[in-house]
Amino acid sequence: MPVAEKTELLTNAAGRSVLEVVNGRPQTPYLGVGKYRPTGTKASPPIHTAADYPQNGDKVVTDLETALRKCGLRDGMVLSSHHHLRDGDRVALMMLNAAGRLGAKDLVWFPSASFPSQKSAIELMQSGVIDHIEGSMNGPLGDYCTRGKMRGLGVLRSHGGRWQAIQDGEVHIDIAVIAAPSADAFGNCDGSHGKSACGSLGFALADSIYADHVIVVTDNLVPFPCVPCQIQGNNVDYVVQVDSIGDAARIVSGTTQITRSPDRLRIAELVARFLRDARIMRDGFSFQAGAGGIALAFVSYLKQLMKEAGVRARFVRGGSTKLLVELLEEGLTDYILDGQTFDLDGVRSIASNPRHVATSPFTSYNYHGKGNFASMVDAVVLGATEVDLNFNANVVTHSDGRLMHGIGGWQNCLASRCTILAVPSFRDRIPVILDEVTTLCGPGELIDVIVTERGVAINPRRQDLVDAVKGSNLPVRPLADIKAEVERICGGRPCRPKHGHRPVAVVKWVDGTLLDTVWQVNGTF
Amino acid sequence: MNAYPATKTLSEEVEHPASEAGRCGPDVRSDLRVRIERREHGGIEIDLHSRVEPYYGESIRRLADTVLEELGIRHARVHIEDEGALPFVISARLEAAVKRAGLGKGTRVLPDQVKVPQASARDRLRRSRLYVPGSEPKYFINAALYGSDGVILDLEDSVHPSEKDAARLLVRNALRSVDFLACERMVRINQLPLGLEDLDEIVPECPDLILIPKVEIPDQVMAVEKRIDEVKSDYGLTRPIWLMPILESALGIENAFAIAKASEKTVALTIGLEDYTADLGVVKTSTGTESLYARHRVLNAAHAAGIQAIDSVFGDVGDLDALRAWATNSRGLGFEGMGCLHPTQIPIIHEAFAPTANEIERARKILAAYNEAQEKGLAVVSLGSKMIDPPVVNRALKLMARALAMGVVQ
Numbered sequence: 051m052p053v054a055e056k057t058e059l060l061t062n063a064a065g066r067s068v069l070e071v072v073n074g075r076p077q078t079p080y081l082g083v084g085k086y087r088p089t090g091t092k093a094s095p096p097i098h099t100a101a102d103y104p105q106n107g108d109k110v111v112t113d114l115e116t117a118l119r120k121c122g123l124r125d126g127m128v129l130s131s132h133h134h135l136r137d138g139d140r141v142a143l144m145m146l147n148a149a150g151r152l153g154a155k156d157l158v159w160f161p162s163a164s165f166p167s168q169k170s171a172i173e174l175m176q177s178g179v180i181d182h183i184e185g186s187m188n189g190p191l192g193d194y195c196t197r198g199k200m201r202g203l204g205v206l207r208s209h210g211g212r213w214q215a216i217q218d219g220e221v222h223i224d225i226a227v228i229a230a231p232s233a234d235a236f237g238n239c240d241g242s243h244g245k246s247a248c249g250s251l252g253f254a255l256a257d258s259i260y261a262d263h264v265i266v267v268t269d270n271l272v273p274f275p276c277v278p279c280q281i282q283g284n285n286v287d288y289v290v291q292v293d294s295i296g297d298a299a300r301i302v303s304g305t306t307q308i309t310r311s312p313d314r315l316r317i318a319e320l321v322a323r324f325l326r327d328a329r330i331m332r333d334g335f336s337f338q339a340g341a342g343g344i345a346l347a348f349v350s351y352l353k354q355l356m357k358e359a360g361v362r363a364r365f366v367r368g369g370s371t372k373l374l375v376e377l378l379e380e381g382l383t384d385y386i387l388d389g390q391t392f393d394l395d396g397v398r399s400i401a402s403n404p405r406h407v408a409t410s411p412f413t414s415y416n417y418h419g420k421g422n423f424a425s426m427v428d429a430v431v432l433g434a435t436e437v438d439l440n441f442n443a444n445v446v447t448h449s450d451g452r453l454m455h456g457i458g459g460w461q462n463c464l465a466s467r468c469t470i471l472a473v474p475s476f477r478d479r480i481p482v483i484l485d486e487v488t489t490l491c492g493p494g495e496l497i498d499v500i501v502t503e504r505g506v507a508i509n510p511r512r513q514d515l516v517d518a519v520k521g522s523n524l525p526v527r528p529l530a531d532i533k534a535e536v537e538r539i540c541g542g543r544p545c546r547p548k549h550g551h552r553p554v555a556v557v558k559w560v561d562g563t564l565l566d567t568v569w570q571v572n573g574t575f
Numbered sequence: 576m577n578a579y580p581a582t583k584t585l586s587e588e589v590e591h592p593a594s595e596a597g598r599c600g601p602d603v604r605s606d607l608r609v610r611i612e613r614r615e616h617g618g619i620e621i622d623l624h625s626r627v628e629p630y631y632g633e634s635i636r637r638l639a640d641t642v643l644e645e646l647g648i649r650h651a652r653v654h655i656e657d658e659g660a661l662p663f664v665i666s667a668r669l670e671a672a673v674k675r676a677g678l679g680k681g682t683r684v685l686p687d688q689v690k691v692p693q694a695s696a697r698d699r700l701r702r703s704r705l706y707v708p709g710s711e712p713k714y715f716i717n718a719a720l721y722g723s724d725g726v727i728l729d730l731e732d733s734v735h736p737s738e739k740d741a742a743r744l745l746v747r748n749a750l751r752s753v754d755f756l757a758c759e760r761m762v763r764i765n766q767l768p769l770g771l772e773d774l775d776e777i778v779p780e781c782p783d784l785i786l787i788p789k790v791e792i793p794d795q796v797m798a799v800e801k802r803i804d805e806v807k808s809d810y811g812l813t814r815p816i817w818l819m820p821i822l823e824s825a826l827g828i829e830n831a832f833a834i835a836k837a838s839e840k841t842v843a844l845t846i847g848l849e850d851y852t853a854d855l856g857v858v859k860t861s862t863g864t865e866s867l868y869a870r871h872r873v874l875n876a877a878h879a880a881g882i883q884a885i886d887s888v889f890g891d892v893g894d895l896d897a898l899r900a901w902a903t904n905s906r907g908l909g910f911e912g913m914g915c916l917h918p919t920q921i922p923i924i925h926e927a928f929a930p931t932a933n934e935i936e937r938a939r940k941i942l943a944a945y946n947e948a949q950e951k952g953l954a955v956v957s958l959g960s961k962m963i964d965p966p967v968v969n970r971a972l973k974l975m976a977r978a979l980a981m982g983v984v985q
Contacts, residue, residue, distance in 0.1 A: 479660070
């Protein structure tokens with residue numbers, strides 16, 4: 051049976067109960083936005099010497115087990131992997147299974163995100179190969195964790211928070227395994243070419259710099275030099291060649307379709323009109339939107355409004371998709387600054403268009419950077435599972451407390467000049483606007499606008515935005531009004547499911563402090 | 576709880592076939608399946624599986640108890656598979672299942688009433704009317720948000736024959752419980768005589784307008800009007816319920832004017848092109864040449880009768896450019912609106928049926944010239960070198976009134 055963490059609970063600055071100690075490490079409770087200012091020196095990798103590496107640059111070894119053994123795999127090590135191949139990834143499980151075959155136990159798996167196709171990691175947790183996962187968990191892995199079956203606590207971090215945790219030494223990666231759509235024998239690698247091309251490899255960049263050991267796994271070994279290369283071979287210990295690093299169909303989508311759901315289209319249209327009417331959409335502006343149904347439709351509506359107004363953006367941030375690529379190719383934006391690449395058009399563009407630029411969590415999101423791109427974006431459009439009357443939002447759990455999504459770049463993007471959450475006002479009769487979110491992931495002071503199919507609610511802290519859209523024909527309404535209407539439609543306020551008393555995971559804020567706790571949920575699901 | 580003494584002993588209990596209503600399954604949203612097994616004693620036993628159990632489980636059980644009590648069901652096993660249905664849907668499905676089983680007192684169990692909007696005006700804008708299938712509750716809830724002039728809760732072609740009874744209850748409850756905002760609340764009833772039964776259930780909930788399908792002779796319109804008047808009088812209702820006959824056959828087209836004149840309550844005449852082209856045995860094309868004569872007949876008959884002429888729906892919801900072309904042409908012919916099958920069609924149709932900036936500008940000039948002539952006491956109005964006849968002034972007045980109603984001008 052899993053052992054419950056014996057630790058005291060503290061109340062943080064957001065009023066949420068958080069743990070003093072997580073997986074044996076003392077924690078700092080969330081202090082408020084921008085309040086935590088740690089001092090000292092950043093973590094650094096051990097000294098390596100070029101003389102220890104082959105002069106001819108050939109670091110290829112026969113297989114992943116050999117590479118792991120040569121890296122000194124031991125029980126309890128932290129092994130990292132990345133999600134640039136998304137649900138098509140084969141390398142993370144390849145790494146965990148190889149470690150299992152070598153007899154390793156109690157490993158910490160530190161993925162930049164996990165995906166449903168990696169559900170067999172559950173068996174490795176049951177057999178003791180993996181102790182716990184520090185990274186997003188959803189689907190079967192999320193359920194396993196939420197039921198309290200994982201031994202250690204899950205630690206949920208944003209993409210920027212992952213870089214921060216590596217840099218301030220909270221997580222020390224023993225061995226990083228990087229899936230590479232193209233690599234040379236020296237370990238230079240890139241994601242823009244090859245049969246498993248996926249676009250940016252930015253999520254693996256920190257690991258390549260800070261891990262003790264770095265292994266590159268590729269299904270497209272090219273003669274030196276691999277150009278372009280986002281990851282430098284100078285940080286790489288070994289290169290392993292395999293038949294396939296991933297299932298191409300699930301790495302990027304072949305056809306990016308805009309939703310046909312009338313409600314989602316309406317929300318997307320309202321967001322686009324908000325940007326126009328609040329005069330955020332103007333020459334030289336910037337925005338970020340992901341690849342979800344509403345975000346894609348939003349880009350398509352905004353494009354129309356930009357054309358009508360003759361407005362051109364300076365840069366847009368992805369998740370890039372066909373829609374952003376069209377903006378770039380039609381001259382409606384000067385640049386795409388791309389965090390990850392979601393479809394074939396995105397991959398083609400990043401590989402061929404010098405104005406489509408790969409970014410990383412370091413350039414975009416890192417709390418320990420000397421600033422980052424996210425706060426320079428004029429508007430960002432995000433989703434949420436729940437919001438509350440204080441504009442706080444939840445993105446990781448369902449209202450019943452089950453883990454559903456990772457944090458991804460979501461928390462980091464809240465730094466934008468105008469953060470817009472585009473959400474339906476209820477899903478399957480379950481209201482999305484509550485008195486208090488089940489799990490706090492984003493503090494309301496950073497969330498400016500909530501757009502639902504029933505109206506647009508502007509955070510009263512943003513009087514400037516309230517004033518900006520005065521006189522427009524947008525359906526601007528107080529959030530409490532929308533909430534009351536939805537509760538009438540749904541037949542009253544929903545009961546709040548009671549959660550267990552045992553923590554199963556923690557939610558970190560972008561600075562590494564503890565923002566909230568995810569509790570065990572019992573019952574059938 | 577057992578209010579009545581058992582009339583039979585356990586050994587005498589007879590098996591009754593179970594009866595069902597509604598739908599469930601992983602792809603179903605906002606609906607539920609209810610299965611009722613009658614029994615002779617033991618009270619009500621509810622077996623509930625709901626995707627919103629933690630939030631509304633208790634509320635669903637309480638609602639089911641209340642509805643069954645109102646229906647006069649004292650003993651039954653009730654299985655509910657719920658996919659997040661709203662209360663008015665739950666109540667309609669329970670009522671349908673009970674009535675299908677031939678149980679209960681035949682009560683109409685009515686959900687809470689939202690504020691009934693003002694009665695609609697005879698000549699209001701009817702540019703767009705959004706069809707919503709009467710057996711798909713998930714589409715009801717937000718139907719009014721997309722800004723169409725009307726919402727049609729459809730009991731006819733979008734409802735399978737085996738679901739007509741249940742859809743009628745669902746639509747009735749929706750009329751009470753769903754806020755259709757500024758939309759005109761329309762119901763398309765079934766072809767007569769089934770459509771007359773629909774009216775018994777629908778009319779007490781004050782729809783603004785009834786669409787009568789497949790009208791071929793004026794008597795059909797009169798029969799609907801008569802039935803509406805009877806139900807209204809039974810319930811003491813006075814608010815108007817307008818009629819819009821749909822002509823969908825060669826015979827209907829031939830009788831267009833008589834149909835348009837059949838009732839004082841008729842405010843618009845429209846055409847159903849799928850059935851009309853099928854009747855003629857021709858292919859329906861996106862340019863509509865095969866139905867041009869029929870559409871002209873409808874237009875002329877409607878104008879002769881002093882009512883609105885409304886065009887058919889445009890079936891290809893994926894092709895907005897073709898829709899725009901159709902709608903622009905339709906307005907040019909003299910139609911005042913169209914049907915919509917998907918909300919994305921609404922703004923395209925509104926745009927196409929709105930007077931253009933040029934037209935508005937010209938109408939303004941004509942009216943200014945007319946006013947000037949009036950002030951000067953001149954009998955002849957002229958604009959530049961052109962004489963302006965009274966019909967031209969009338970047309971300009973109509974155009975400005977319409978532009979005002981659409982919010983195109985202030």
